[in-house]
Amino acid sequence: MATIYAAALVSLLGWRLWRFTIWPLFHPEEPRELPYWIPCTKHFNYTKEPFSVTLLGQTLYIVTDARDAAEIYKDSKSFSRDVLVHQLYSKVGISRAAIKRLFRADPQAPYNLRNAKALDPTDEMMAIYHQHLSPGLALDSFLDRDVIPRLQAALQDCEETTASLRHVCSQAFIKGFVASYYGGIIFDIEPEFVKWYLQWEELSWKLIYGLPGFLSKDMLTAKGKLVDAFLKYFSLPPEQRGHSNFWTDSVERSLRDVDLSNEDVARVFTMQTWGFLGNAHKVAFWLVAHLVKDRSLLNSINMEVAPATRGGRRLDHRYLADECPKLDALFDEVLRLTVTSPLVRGISSTSTIGGKKLQEGKQVLVVYRQLHFDGTVWGRSPQTLQSNRFLDDKALKSNLAYRPWGGGKTLCPGRFFARKAIFAFVACLLGHYEIHVDGAKPFPRADLTKPTPGSAAVADGDDILLHLSAKSEQ
Numbered sequence: 001m002a003t004i005y006a007a008a009l010v011s012l013l014g015w016r017l018w019r020f021t022i023w024p025l026f027h028p029e030e031p032r033e034l035p036y037w038i039p040c041t042k043h044f045n046y047t048k049e050p051f052s053v054t055l056l057g058q059t060l061y062i063v064t065d066a067r068d069a070a071e072i073y074k075d076s077k078s079f080s081r082d083v084l085v086h087q088l089y090s091k092v093g094i095s096r097a098a099i100k101r102l103f104r105a106d107p108q109a110p111y112n113l114r115n116a117k118a119l120d121p122t123d124e125m126m127a128i129y130h131q132h133l134s135p136g137l138a139l140d141s142f143l144d145r146d147v148i149p150r151l152q153a154a155l156q157d158c159e160e161t162t163a164s165l166r167h168v169c170s171q172a173f174i175k176g177f178v179a180s181y182y183g184g185i186i187f188d189i190e191p192e193f194v195k196w197y198l199q200w201e202e203l204s205w206k207l208i209y210g211l212p213g214f215l216s217k218d219m220l221t222a223k224g225k226l227v228d229a230f231l232k233y234f235s236l237p238p239e240q241r242g243h244s245n246f247w248t249d250s251v252e253r254s255l256r257d258v259d260l261s262n263e264d265v266a267r268v269f270t271m272q273t274w275g276f277l278g279n280a281h282k283v284a285f286w287l288v289a290h291l292v293k294d295r296s297l298l299n300s301i302n303m304e305v306a307p308a309t310r311g312g313r314r315l316d317h318r319y320l321a322d323e324c325p326k327l328d329a330l331f332d333e334v335l336r337l338t339v340t341s342p343l344v345r346g347i348s349s350t351s352t353i354g355g356k357k358l359q360e361g362k363q364v365l366v367v368y369r370q371l372h373f374d375g376t377v378w379g380r381s382p383q384t385l386q387s388n389r390f391l392d393d394k395a396l397k398s399n400l401a402y403r404p405w406g407g408g409k410t411l412c413p414g415r416f417f418a419r420k421a422i423f424a425f426v427a428c429l430l431g432h433y434e435i436h437v438d439g440a441k442p443f444p445r446a447d448l449t450k451p452t453p454g455s456a457a458v459a460d461g462d463d464i465l466l467h468l469s470a471k472s473e474q
């Protein structure tokens with residue numbers, strides 16, 4: 001028996017020596033492989049060179065240098081999001097034939113007749129986002145007509161004197177955004193939409209990791225409820241939906257143009273809805289959490305935003321966007337601290353990044369957390385919120401190490417909308433209520449154990465209890 005163990009140990013040591021010491025000596029152009037079975041964050045402190053890890057037999061390249069990340073963003077052909085969207089669509093149950101059509105640019109498709117260059121339906125959806133959410137009249141009227149009244153209504157519904165901040169944010173943003181895009185009828189179809197959406201969001205890691213069905217029943221139920229709701233919604237003739245939205249109508253039309261079935265349309269909308277709901281409620285939570293824990297910060301932001309709500313006028317989101325530098329700086333800092341999930345790209349042709357060859361067919365991860373907490377950019381205490389950081393140094397916003405909205409071709413098209421909606425939410429909350437919290441309670445922790453796109457989720461069980469009293473009308 002001892003001889004077997006000794007032989008196994010010798011082979012293991014020999015393999016490690018070959019794999020991590022001898023082989024890299026002869027291939028300096030290849031990213032060094034991390035010599036651990038479980039990646040260790042200490043490694044990040046030693047080098048900013050791209051390196052690789054092997055997980056379950058798959059090689060994954062890791063990039064932690066802001067300049068290398070910028071190179072990846074620049075080359076959207078070699079580093080493509082499509083490979084991953086393709087995988088996600090397939091995992092979520094979209095038929096193979098439909099996936100093929102979603103990535104094929106058909107110049108004859110009716111929606112392409114108005115495009116200078118033929119787009120596939122996936123890029124067309126992104127182009128529609130840009131038309132709908134770029135600064136201008138369309139975005140302003142979407143906010144004035146659809147979004148802000150719903151955020152205000154959600155806040156006025158807080159009749160209780162104590163409320164969970166998590167609950168307030170998720171109800172306002174998820175209910176508000178969903179109704180803005182699909183109308184209230186979606187809640188007639190599925191009254192528990194918000195509950196199922198939150199369950200899906202919490203458990204979506206099971207789909208990403210490909211857990212088998214018997215370990216994912218809860219996630220599959222939540223996903224099924226959302227798909228069913230959209231199936232019923234998109235089976236209704238548009239005139240019976242009682243609501244219209246430019247993005248929803250245009251995306252549906254482009255999917256119908258390439259003959260997607262109702263079932264596939266429902267699954268595409270389930271994924272897109274996750275995309276536009278996934279971050280705002282969490283970022284709003286983190287922002288308000290920092291505000292209510294620091295009385296002097298709360299007072300100063302309160303004074304800054306008050307003119308936007310004063311005198312019973314319609315909430316002025318232009319004022320909030322243009323005249324509130326302290327809120328703007330706090331928002332940027334909260335994004336820096338909380339948007340820490342990595343960017344993932346599929347490599348479609350072998351390319352050199354940071355002097356290292358990244359091979360076609362593999363995946364590369366840009367670790368935002370590493371960029372956002374890099375002491376050489378953010379100073380001695382990058383983990384601590386500094387509400388004036390972005391006010392004191394205006395150049396930080398465009399630093400290559402600051403990537404809350406991603407970059408390159410896939411830079412978040414919802415960034416202007418998200419900023420304005422979150423500012424409006426904060427101004428309504430502060431305008432409507434005096435807020436107190438129990439200062440002795442610990443600050444909520446972020447859940448960094450599961451993959452969540454964008455902003456970190458709040459750890460299970462953590463929250464802030466708000467004590468609210470309505471302010472008298474000014």
Ligand code: HEM
Nearest residue numbers: 126275276279280283404405406409410412413414418454
């Ligand atoms: C504070 C809230 C938000 C944050 C922090 C955020 C963050 C991000 C990030 C980091 C990416 C890049 C992902 C990548 O390149 O792989 C992204 C992409 C995207 N975001 Fe956002 N986002 C937010 C809100 C929104 C909203 C409200 C919408 C839509 C209404 C939206 C729509 C999208 C879309 C469609 C993409 C994909 C772009 C593409 O692949 O071309 N986001 N977002």
